[in-house]
Ligand code: UD1
């Protein structure tokens with residue numbers, strides 16, 4: 300390329316830092332410049348700084364420090380600040396990923412300023428418009444100039460919606476990131492937490508549909524607390540207060556052991572050693588698959604259907620009994636769970652290369 304591109308990358312929430320590091324390495328290698336804008340959607344040290352440290356990701360060039368608020372106020376503040384930045388600075392293309400309010404804000408501001416929008420992790424659908432993420436991703440896909448789809452299923456969704464001519468199947472940046480960091484997983488955390496590989500479960504729960512409804516959250520926590528091995532639950536701050544109430548402010552209840560959110564390298568190690576993972580997280584369910592660890596998905600649907608179609612994951616929803624039944628069903632199959640992931644489902648670690656190549660074609 301004669302001249303590198305000037306790109307703006309908008310991030311804000313925990314999994315976007317992992318996706319950012321994987322892409323940034325390739326962008327810089329190809330001679331492009333990337334301004335990293337952190338909206339400040341996640342701001343606690345354990346939700347933000349720890350990832351920049353673990354990943355060796357440069358500090359954001361700009362932090363909008365928007366913080367927490369309702370959807371409208373949070374997205375609006377991000378848009379206002381992003382618009383001002385883009386008025387003052389040259390930008391050949393703006394890159395967003397996933398389905399958070401930071402994604403939506405970046406995409407809406409850029410499209411109205413006629414700046415090309417690249418959507419990484421495009422085409423995922425739960426077909427449930429009550430999920431804020433579903434709204435964010437559908438709108439972002441509609442306005443994006445380049446849709447980078449992580450899987451064949453996502454590509455199929457894009458084509459059905461008539462957006463196929465702007466789309467490329469690139470693979471999943473989370474998998475690129477996982478491959479880069481898996482050997483650096485901080486295994487010492489198991490000993491520090493008095494755990495043995497295969498002798499515990501790992502759980503995460505943070506989706507609004509599970510955590511804003513006390514009945515759902517209680518069902519999930521009750522199910523986890525009756526499992527036959529200790530369950531490590533790093534608690535997302537949106538639910539910490541409710542979970543502490545459930546646990547009567549103790550650090551454990553039944554099998555459940557509550558811990559603060561942890562860094563990425565520790566999380567990778569805990570995932571690798573878990574007998575099974577219980578989660579409603581998009582990132583954690585994929586990482587379970589990457590490690591070939593079985594998982595129970597605490598949702599009625601998943602955007603990552605490939606996991607269900609293989610033998611790795613079971614959809615359990617939120618009811619206490621259905622979670623326990625899903626675990627029993629998976630438990631009976633533990634010996635059959637493939638120990639090697641089908642690498643090509645998520646792009647074989649080539650997502651960053653393919654995304655950058657597609658951007659060069661679109662934007663040069
Ligand atoms: C957001 C994304 C979700 C993504 C998740 C990743 C949206 C609509 N949702 O959900 O898609 O899966 O990030 O983790 O964008 N809080 C803190 N400290 C922080 C951040 C949040 O205390 O650093 C608390 C606040 O009470 C806040 C609540 O968590 O109101 C929710 O945070 P928010 O960023 O709005 O949504 P998440 O649930 O994190």
Ligand code: UDP
Nearest residue numbers: 313314533560561562563566580581582583
């Ligand atoms: N993660 C982490 N520490 C935690 C919980 C999650 O490092 O305490 C990582 C996890 O390994 C994955 C990402 O955060 O890489 C997933 O983020 P999250 O579950 O918050 O969001 P989602 O993927 O559902 O959007």
